[in-house]
Amino acid sequence: MARVDAGLRHETVIGLEVHVQLSTASKMFCGCAVAFGAPPNTRTCPVCLGLPGSLPVLNRRAVDLGIRTALALGCHINPVSQFHRKNYYYPDLPKNYQISQYEYKDHPPLASGGLMRVSTGDEVMEIGIRRVHLEEDTGKLVHAEGRSLVDYNRCGTPLMEVVTEPDLHSPEEARLFLIHLRAMLQFAEVTSGRLEEGTLRCDANLSLRPAGGPHGTRTEIKNMNSLRSVERALRFEEARQRQALERGEEVVQETRHWDEDREVTFSSREKEEAQDYRYFPEPDLTPLQIDAPWVDRIRAGLPELPEARRRRFVEAFGIPEHDAGLLTATRAMAEFFEETVRRFVKPKIVSNWLIGDVAAYLNAAGREIEELPLRPDHLAGLLMLVDTGKLSGRSAKEVLEEMLRTGRPADAIVQERGLVQISDEAMLAAVVQEVIVEHPGPVGDVRAGKDQAVTFLVGQVMKKTRGRANPAMVNRLVREQLGVA
Amino acid sequence: MSALADLTACDLRAKFRRGETSPTEVVRAVFERIDAEDGRLHAYLYLDRDAALAEAARWDAVVRGEDAPPLAGIPVALKDNICTRHSPTTCGSRILAGFRSPYDATVVTRLRRSGAIIVGKANCDEFAMGSSTENSAYGPTRNPWDETRVPGGTSGGPTAAVAAGEATLALGSDTGGSIRQPAAFCGVVGMKPTYGRVSRYGLVAFASSLDQIGPIARSVVDAALLLEAIAGQDPADSTSADVEVPAYADGLITSLRGMRLGIVKEFFAEGLDAGVAAAVREAIETCRALGAACEEVSLPHASYALPAYYIIAPAEASSNLARYAGVQYGHRTADAPDLVTLYSRTRREGFGAEVKRRIMLGTYALSAGYYEAFYLRALRVRTRIRQDFDAAFERFDALVGPVTPTSAFRLGEKVDDPLQMYLSDVYTVPLNLAGLPGISVPCGFVGGLPVGLQVVGRAFGEQTILNVAHAFEQATEFHTRRPPRGRAARGASAAKRAP
Numbered sequence: 001m002a003r004v005d006a007g008l009r010h011e012t013v014i015g016l017e018v019h020v021q022l023s024t025a026s027k028m029f030c031g032c033a034v035a036f037g038a039p040p041n042t043r044t045c046p047v048c049l050g051l052p053g054s055l056p057v058l059n060r061r062a063v064d065l066g067i068r069t070a071l072a073l074g075c076h077i078n079p080v081s082q083f084h085r086k087n088y089y090y091p092d093l094p095k096n097y098q099i100s101q102y103e104y105k106d107h108p109p110l111a112s113g114g115l116m117r118v119s120t121g122d123e124v125m126e127i128g129i130r131r132v133h134l135e136e137d138t139g140k141l142v143h144a145e146g147r148s149l150v151d152y153n154r155c156g157t158p159l160m161e162v163v164t165e166p167d168l169h170s171p172e173e174a175r176l177f178l179i180h181l182r183a184m185l186q187f188a189e190v191t192s193g194r195l196e197e198g199t200l201r202c203d204a205n206l207s208l209r210p211a212g213g214p215h216g217t218r219t220e221i222k223n224m225n226s227l228r229s230v231e232r233a234l235r236f237e238e239a240r241q242r243q244a245l246e247r248g249e250e251v252v253q254e255t256r257h258w259d260e261d262r263e264v265t266f267s268s269r270e271k272e273e274a275q276d277y278r279y280f281p282e283p284d285l286t287p288l289q290i291d292a293p294w295v296d297r298i299r300a301g302l303p304e305l306p307e308a309r310r311r312r313f314v315e316a317f318g319i320p321e322h323d324a325g326l327l328t329a330t331r332a333m334a335e336f337f338e339e340t341v342r343r344f345v346k347p348k349i350v351s352n353w354l355i356g357d358v359a360a361y362l363n364a365a366g367r368e369i370e371e372l373p374l375r376p377d378h379l380a381g382l383l384m385l386v387d388t389g390k391l392s393g394r395s396a397k398e399v400l401e402e403m404l405r406t407g408r409p410a411d412a413i414v415q416e417r418g419l420v421q422i423s424d425e426a427m428l429a430a431v432v433q434e435v436i437v438e439h440p441g442p443v444g445d446v447r448a449g450k451d452q453a454v455t456f457l458v459g460q461v462m463k464k465t466r467g468r469a470n471p472a473m474v475n476r477l478v479r480e481q482l483g484v485a
Numbered sequence: 486m487s488a489l490a491d492l493t494a495c496d497l498r499a500k501f502r503r504g505e506t507s508p509t510e511v512v513r514a515v516f517e518r519i520d521a522e523d524g525r526l527h528a529y530l531y532l533d534r535d536a537a538l539a540e541a542a543r544w545d546a547v548v549r550g551e552d553a554p555p556l557a558g559i560p561v562a563l564k565d566n567i568c569t570r571h572s573p574t575t576c577g578s579r580i581l582a583g584f585r586s587p588y589d590a591t592v593v594t595r596l597r598r599s600g601a602i603i604v605g606k607a608n609c610d611e612f613a614m615g616s617s618t619e620n621s622a623y624g625p626t627r628n629p630w631d632e633t634r635v636p637g638g639t640s641g642g643p644t645a646a647v648a649a650g651e652a653t654l655a656l657g658s659d660t661g662g663s664i665r666q667p668a669a670f671c672g673v674v675g676m677k678p679t680y681g682r683v684s685r686y687g688l689v690a691f692a693s694s695l696d697q698i699g700p701i702a703r704s705v706v707d708a709a710l711l712l713e714a715i716a717g718q719d720p721a722d723s724t725s726a727d728v729e730v731p732a733y734a735d736g737l738i739t740s741l742r743g744m745r746l747g748i749v750k751e752f753f754a755e756g757l758d759a760g761v762a763a764a765v766r767e768a769i770e771t772c773r774a775l776g777a778a779c780e781e782v783s784l785p786h787a788s789y790a791l792p793a794y795y796i797i798a799p800a801e802a803s804s805n806l807a808r809y810a811g812v813q814y815g816h817r818t819a820d821a822p823d824l825v826t827l828y829s830r831t832r833r834e835g836f837g838a839e840v841k842r843r844i845m846l847g848t849y850a851l852s853a854g855y856y857e858a859f860y861l862r863a864l865r866v867r868t869r870i871r872q873d874f875d876a877a878f879e880r881f882d883a884l885v886g887p888v889t890p891t892s893a894f895r896l897g898e899k900v901d902d903p904l905q906m907y908l909s910d911v912y913t914v915p916l917n918l919a920g921l922p923g924i925s926v927p928c929g930f931v932g933g934l935p936v937g938l939q940v941v942g943r944a945f946g947e948q949t950i951l952n953v954a955h956a957f958e959q960a961t962e963f964h965t966r967r968p969p970r971g972r973a974a975r976g977a978s979a980a981k982r983a984p
Contacts, residue, residue: 046588050808052581053568053590053687055722085804087851089828096807150812278851280860283693283801285723 010208010245012238013215014174015130015166018181019159020191021137021199022065027156028136029056029099034158036197040142040151048156050095055284058083062158063110065190066134067290067298069160070111072188072305073129080289081133082107083282088275091150092139100161101133102279109133110288116164117307118180119325120173127177128165135159160190166205166215171234175227178202179329183306186331193330194368202230207251208241216241217251221265223258233258237265309334317347326355332370339376344383353383357397361404373407382410394467395419423470425477428461431469432477435460446482454478489514490650491967494559494707495734497653501548501558508541508548508558511653512602515560518650519604525971526627528636528646530565531573532605540602547600556714557600562643562652565606566613567698568687569593576689577611577621577639580809580816580835590687591722592656592698592715599714604652608642611837612806613660613691615639616909618667619900620839627896628670629968630934634893637667637909640701644671647701648968654711655701660691661794662888662913664699665925669888669937672927672966674708674954675701677913679944680920681726683712684719690805692798693724695917704964705926705955709733712947728945736948737955742776744953745881749941751787752886752912764929764936765887768957772885775956782881784873789866790915791907796850796863797918802840803847809835842903871919878943883953887912888925888937912939922947926954927963935963 027034030047046054070077084102101109114129137157142149162181168174182193182200192199207218221237224230236258241251256265304312306328313324313334328334333354340350358379362369382399385391391399391414399413414420422428435457436443445453454475461474489511492500500506516534523529537560544558563569566576568586570593575581589597596603610620618641619625626641628634629649636645640657644667647655657664659677668675676699683698690696700711716730748769753762773779811817811831818834821827836844850859877884889909899906916923921941928938938957942950958964 046586049813051586051588051814052574052576052584052689052808053566053586054588055686055724057721057723087804087807089807089810091812091824094808094813096810097804276853278804278848278853278856280800280804280851280856283724284690 009211010242011211012169013166013207013209013218014168014171014234015205016164016168016174016177017203017205018162018164018178019201019203020069020162020185022062022158022160023189023191024059024061024065024158026059026061028059028062028134028158029156032156035153038153040149041153043153044155048094049152050155056099056282058285058288059158062134062160063288063290064298065158066110066132066160067295068188068302069162069185069190070114070132071295071299071302072184073111073114073116073132073162075111075114075129075132077111077290077295078108079291080108080287081110082287083134083285084279085282087278090138091148092141092152092155094139094152094155098136098138099282099285100135103131103133104279107281116177116181116184118176120176125167125173125177127167130163130165131161132163133161135161166207171231171238174204174234175231178227178230180306183328183330187303187305187309187334189303198225201225204230204234206234206237206241208238208245216245217253219251219253219265220255221258222255222268225260229258229260232263233265236263240265306331306334313337313347317341317351319347319351323351323355326359327351330368332368336369336376340380340383343377343380344387346383346387349383349387350379353379353400357400358404361401372404374404375407378403378407378409385410385414389423389470390414390421391419392421392467392469392471395421418466419468421470422465422468423473425473428465428469428473429477429481431461431464432457432474432481435464436478436481443482446484454484490518492653493704494556494653494702494710495704497559498548501553504549508544508602509538511558512537512541512560512604515604515650515652522629522649522651522971525632526629526645526649526651527624528607528626528642528649528651529562529605530575530577530608530621530623530642533572533603537602537604544600544602554598554600555710556596556654559601560604560653561596561601561711562604562607562646562655563593564609564640564643564655564657566609566658566689566691567593567656568689569603569606573606574689575606575623576613577609577623578809578835578837578840579622580832581814582816584815586687588687591684591719593687595715596656601654601714604646607640607646607652607655610639610641610663611840612689612802613639613658613663613696614802614839614843616662616666616906617894617896617899618642619896620837622837625896628893628934630672631893632971633895634934635670635896637670637889637893639663639667640675641667644668644673644675644701647671647703648673650967653703654707656698656711656715657701658688658691658696658698659913659917660695660697660798661917662910664701665888665913665923665937665939666909668701668925669939670893670935672930672935672963672968673701673703674705674924674926674958674964675699676708676712676924676947676951677916677922678712678716678947679726679922680917681724682716682728682922682945682947684715684717684722684725686719686721690801692801693805694801695794695798697917705924705951705958706734706737708924709737709951709955726945731948733948733951736952738952739956739959740776741772741953741956744777744883746772746777746779746953747782747877747881747884748779749787749884749886750781750783751785756890756908756911757887758891758931760931761887761890761892761936764931765938768928768938769885771957771960772953775960777953779885780881782877782884784870784877784915786866786869786873787915790870790918791911793863793866793870794910794914794918795846795907796859797867799843799847800850800860801847803844803851806836806840806844811835839903867918870915874915874919874921874941883946883950884941885953886939886941888939889913892931892934892936916941920944922950924950924954926958927966928957928961929963930966
């Protein structure tokens with residue numbers, strides 16, 4: 001009994017470390033191009049390979065993006081920050097140290113002490129941002145046929161790390177935070193935020209503690225590569241720790257990896273607590289000095305962030321709060337919405353279609369809107385056809401589905417399938433006449449005052465016209481011809 | 486012909502212009518000297534006679550013109566820790582055997598642009614760690630003045646090459662005295678410029694915050710010419726400074742009137758050889774005679790320089806040398822069953838004792854729990870030493886003292902006693918910690934072995950110390966003496982292969 005109570009009283013504490021690949025043209029410390037999917041080892045130079053004698057030169061653009069993020073997260077930007085070496089041996093780390101920013105007394109990271117607000121329905125979560133710092137990425141090991149090969153293309157790719165305070169209290173909150181952080185980073189044009197390309201990677205610290213009590217022992221969970229896996233991994237880990245505590249066992253401080261296929265976290269054999277990175281200031285780089293004019297210049301060029309855009313959607317377009325939230329969940333969706341509205345000036349209708357049929361399709365396919373072949377001008381074209389009565393709503397759904405799959409414009413599909421809505425009154429009146437003749441029973445029902453029989457007759461007209469008849473017009477014609485209008 | 490190999494770059498330039506000789510003749514003469522002497526001295530690890538002669542031929546006509554680049558046709562030796570495209574760079578280490586850099590160091594690019602002809606890669610202590618060039622995995626270099634003695638370290642190869650006429654000029658690197666100390670031992674001019682004066686891009690790092698490439702020459706004017714060619718900011722090295730490079734050679738003066746020289750008290754303390762002390766004191770008298778006002782000055786924290794250095798340098802080295810692990814290039818152990826074994830065996834086989842000693846020292850000094858006690862404390866000492874110099878330079882234009890406590894010691898004499906060996910650098914190390922320029926200029930002989938005078942300057946005050954050294958040099962004859970030649974060319978290596 002006591003055990004069950006103990007379990008219920010535990011509170012979950014989660015902190016996240018989010019690695020963000022910055023949208024720069026070149027690498028963090030050299031001029032090599034950042035390119036996803038290039039043939040192995042074709043995007044390297046002496047610097048990113050760490051060849052003897054080579055020296056790093058800081059990419060100012062990466063610092064710009066770091067400052068941008070820091071501003072968007074309300075962080076304090078440290079006027080002088082220092083790069084450090086994190087020493088450890090690994091074959092994909094050419095220098096056997098990684099250049100990063102470590103927090104050590106008089107050596108602060110790029111930015112510290114920010115806050116992110118995430119609205120969850122009626123509530124607003126506040127998540128502290130401990131720090132934002134810059135570092136370089138490692139290469140990649142490829143294991144094939146019993147051999148291990150190294151691809152150094154990714155070496156030196158600019159990364160930014162956003163570290164939260166342990167202010168998250170459930171896996172669901174962690175996921176929500178990540179969605180909002182990603183949107184924010186996308187809106188600030190700091191990253192593409194494409195998880196499948198590894199532009200966003202996340203590690204998490206999770207512990208349980210008696211409600212209001214001191215922090216419990218935490219574990220670090222790595223290798224979560226999608227929003228879904230973050231939530232699932234944390235849920236698994238939360239349950240695992242709770243069970244351990246309920247059994248009276250101790251939680252071991254360790255690093256655990258998320259196994260996507262088996263849906264479990266497992267202890268990685270390396271003893272992380274024994275790992276000594278021997279951080280010290282990187283002597284090949286002078287301290288990074290950021291003066292007020294630099295920050296002001298970045299602030300002046302900061303694009304509209306999700307919160308501001310959400311408000312604008314509500315105010316300028318009359319979109320409900322909830323819908324505006326969905327439309328600004330990703331930068332691509334918000335852009336898509338605005339682009340469409342620019343061509344078809346009925347925002348609420350555009351919004352309905354996007355958060356309705358389009359979002360449903362995206363969810364089912366597990367994809368992002370920018371990955372679809374659908375274009376804003378095509379969607380606007382479709383809505384125009386509906387609006388002018390040339391296409392029925394029902395047909396429009398059918399057309400949209402093909403547009404989502406193929407990216408073809410609406411009118412071409414409509415033409416091809418012969419879906420143009422029939423609003424020719426004389427023509428429809430003739431079809432209505434036919435239906436009345438063919439269905440004396442329901443006609444009698446209508447005349448006897450059973451109004452739902454009208455719906456049946458309208459349905460028959462739709463059937464005869466293969467759904468192309470203008471339903472409102474058919475409804476009116478049926479009633480007129482039967483004298484029940 | 487052989488006389489050509491002993492001339493200074495300045496003399497050669499004059500002869501070129503007058504049409505009295507050509508780069509091809511000079512390069513031939515230098516290779517003849519190498520053939521005659523290098524079997525004995527082992528100054529070089531790699532030579533490329535064909536490339537050097539081909540380069541020389543390119544400059545033969547050009548050097549007679551008024552607008553020939555400053556070092557056109559001058560043979561230069563490079564310490565083997567400076568990367569040269571497509572030829573070996575070993576840092577005197579087995580672990581880099583077979584490594585060929587795909588790029589030229591910035592100083593090499595600048596040398597080539599200045600018309601210099603690269604003769605080859607010269608021997609050095611492994612990864613520039615040592616004081617005698619006995620730590621080279623490819624065998625020691627010998628002192629041209631006495632082949633039973635060391636040439637000094639770690640730029641022993643390039644320095645011996647310049648002293649013996651196996652190159653007209655050379656580039657070395659100085660982390661704790663590695664240019665000035667061998668220059669003193671071999672009787673040539675060697676200079677460590679201000680940290681940031683010369684790009685380190687392409688210099689294989691030992692201790693990044695201390696390393697600096699500098700010139701080795703047979704005269705101060707030559708050193709000035711060479712420095713001019715390589716100095717200046719480099720976008721590829723963030724620590725290189727945006728400070729204008731003066732025309733050093735043109736600015737040299739011969740009078741020291743109005744110059745205030747500080748005699749560093751701590752450099753004349755216990756451990757200084759009496760003969761060396763006498764030679765240096767006499768040199769100071771010469772400076773006085775040339776018009777300088779000389780007065781004693783104290784650097785109270787100088788005695789902490791060596792201990793601080795032996796924390797900071799190994800700490801940086803332990804990290805800089807981590808990349809030599811057998812994964813990308815260089816030596817790799819045979820058939821390691823797993824990754825950790827691959828690393829440890831490769832490094833055990835590839836590194837020599839001194840390098841291992843310093844990697845362990847540095848790893849320890851940076852370890853959690855020891856970082857504050859060692860590394861951070863050493864950084865604080867470094868700051869104090871810098872402040873000592875700042876205070877001294879409020880009163881003086883330059884500081885003077887010995888370069889080394891003794892003249893060249895015997896091969897094997899200190900090789901088993903690392904602490905004794907480290908003391909060779911006791912007067913040179915403080916400058917590296919403070920980032921200041923220093924020059925060694927020949928100032929006498931003790932028992933037939935050269936002695937150097939060290940002149941220390943303010944940051945980016947190279948012109949001042951070149952001036953002092955030049956005035957002294959012109960007033961004395963030590964720099965005109967040449968070491969004895971080997972009796973016969975034994976085992977001359979006409980075409981040395983890459984190790």
